[in-house]
Amino acid sequence: xxxxxxxxxxxxxxxxxxxxxxxxxxxxxxxxxxxxxxxxxxxxxxxxxxxxxxxxxxxxxxxxxxxxxxxxxxxxxxxxxxxxxxxxxxxxxxxxxxxxxxxxxxxxxxxxxxxxxxxxxxxxxxxxxxxxxxxxxxxxxxxxxxxxxxxxxxxxxxxxxxxxxxxxxxxxxxxxxxxxxxxxxxxxxxxx
Numbered sequence: 001x002x003x004x005x006x007x008x009x010x011x012x013x014x015x016x017x018x019x020x021x022x023x024x025x026x027x028x029x030x031x032x033x034x035x036x037x038x039x040x041x042x043x044x045x046x047x048x049x050x051x052x053x054x055x056x057x058x059x060x061x062x063x064x065x066x067x068x069x070x071x072x073x074x075x076x077x078x079x080x081x082x083x084x085x086x087x088x089x090x091x092x093x094x095x096x097x098x099x100x101x102x103x104x105x106x107x108x109x110x111x112x113x114x115x116x117x118x119x120x121x122x123x124x125x126x127x128x129x130x131x132x133x134x135x136x137x138x139x140x141x142x143x144x145x146x147x148x149x150x151x152x153x154x155x156x157x158x159x160x161x162x163x164x165x166x167x168x169x170x171x172x173x174x175x176x177x178x179x180x181x182x183x184x185x186x187x188x189x190x191x192x
Contacts, residue, residue: 013026013027013028013029014026014027015027033128033131033142033147033148034046034127034131034148039053039123039124040053042124042127043123043126043127045127046126046127046128046130046131047123047124047126047127047130052098053120053123054098054099054102054115054116054119054120055081055091055095055096055098055099055116056112056113056116057076057080057081057082057083058083059082059083059084059085060076060080069109070108070109070110070113071108071109071110072108072109073107073108073109075099075100075103075109075112076099076109078090078091078093078096081095081096102115135151140154140155140158
């Protein structure tokens with residue numbers, strides 16, 4: 001297991017190891033990959049500007065009442081969206097009206113929750129893919145690093161020690177791929 005999510009002294013990630021095959025999957029908090037910003041700003045700067053984040057009243061559901069609440073066919077009321085985590089914030093009338101439009105497509109609150117969960121993840125896919133594409137232009141394997149700071153370090157290190165192999169004017173298709181292992185190997189060679 002990697003560093004637990006929520007440990008403010010460390011990068012937020014979880015590593016899952018499948019013992020039979022020794023495969024490791026690392027789940028990294030997307031906040032580590034972007035400058036500190038709101039989701040709305042992230043989607044605007046890196047993603048599809050037309051997307052909006054849906055709403056869901058997390059705080060009215062708990063382990064005792066989830067089945068009763070989620071099987072109901074009527075939409076949540078606007079007051080259900082009050083969030084203590086956001087200082088008592090209740091969604092705006094426009095946000096609630098959009099929720100009502102979205103909810104009409106579903107038979108119950110559980111179906112809406114499934115839609116919300118998928119959309120909540122997909123809204124970050126485009127910004128992440130755009131970030132990956134951006135770093136690919138500089139031949140850096142984004143999926144190897146755990147934070148934007150580590151990308152910056154690798155970029156700076158590679159540019160400093162191997163400028164001839166880091167030509168920004170080259171077509172990305174003709175430039176050889178570089179990954180973190182190659183950067184480490186080249187770094188060791190430069191120090192020797």
